[in-house]
Amino acid sequence: MVFKVEITANEVAWYGAIVATVSMAVSLLNHLRDKATIKLKVSKVFFAYRSGLDKSLKLMAKAVNTGRRPITITSVGFSLSNKRDIVITNDNIIPNLPAKLAEGEQLQFWVEENKLLSLLKKSKTELNCAWCQDAAGKLYKKKYRIKPE
Numbered sequence: 001m002v003f004k005v006e007i008t009a010n011e012v013a014w015y016g017a018i019v020a021t022v023s024m025a026v027s028l029l030n031h032l033r034d035k036a037t038i039k040l041k042v043s044k045v046f047f048a049y050r051s052g053l054d055k056s057l058k059l060m061a062k063a064v065n066t067g068r069r070p071i072t073i074t075s076v077g078f079s080l081s082n083k084r085d086i087v088i089t090n091d092n093i094i095p096n097l098p099a100k101l102a103e104g105e106q107l108q109f110w111v112e113e114n115k116l117l118s119l120l121k122k123s124k125t126e127l128n129c130a131w132c133q134d135a136a137g138k139l140y141k142k143k144y145r146i147k148p149e
Helices: 009-034 113-123
Strands: 038-045 058-065 071-080 085-087 099-101 106-112 127-134 139-146
Touching: 038 127, 038 139, 058 071, 058 099, 058 113, 058 127, 058 139, 071 106, 071 113, 099 106, 106 113, 113 139
Parallel strands: none
Antiparallel strands: 038 058, 058 106, 071 085, 071 099, 071 127, 127 139
16 A cells, blocks of 8 residues: 655645744744833832831832843933923932843832922922833833822
């Protein structure tokens, strides 16, 4: 008994097209999974120390590297509705800029809410968002609105 298998050129072409499409989809998914991304979270907090609770409310932003590649954060701050920015440069608040964030690491920065509100009242503007910028120049933003009373 002799078995004879014939493969036509059309079948080979279909096989090649299917394999190429699957490998391209896998490569695209790997690229999307491995890109550098930052997720910003903004909240109001009080700081607790051994001596007790800090009495001033803070507006804190946290930048978390949710991607798989390390990211270097070069600047952080808050944007105002009058198209100006508050850039955080105080070494006591954020001493390690530029900061290299590996996968899952975070960077926190804050301002005292009463100082921020007085600045907003004096400037007759409002806070729009928190932001951080990486070494490549990409800007990551999180909307957070504060209007002075």
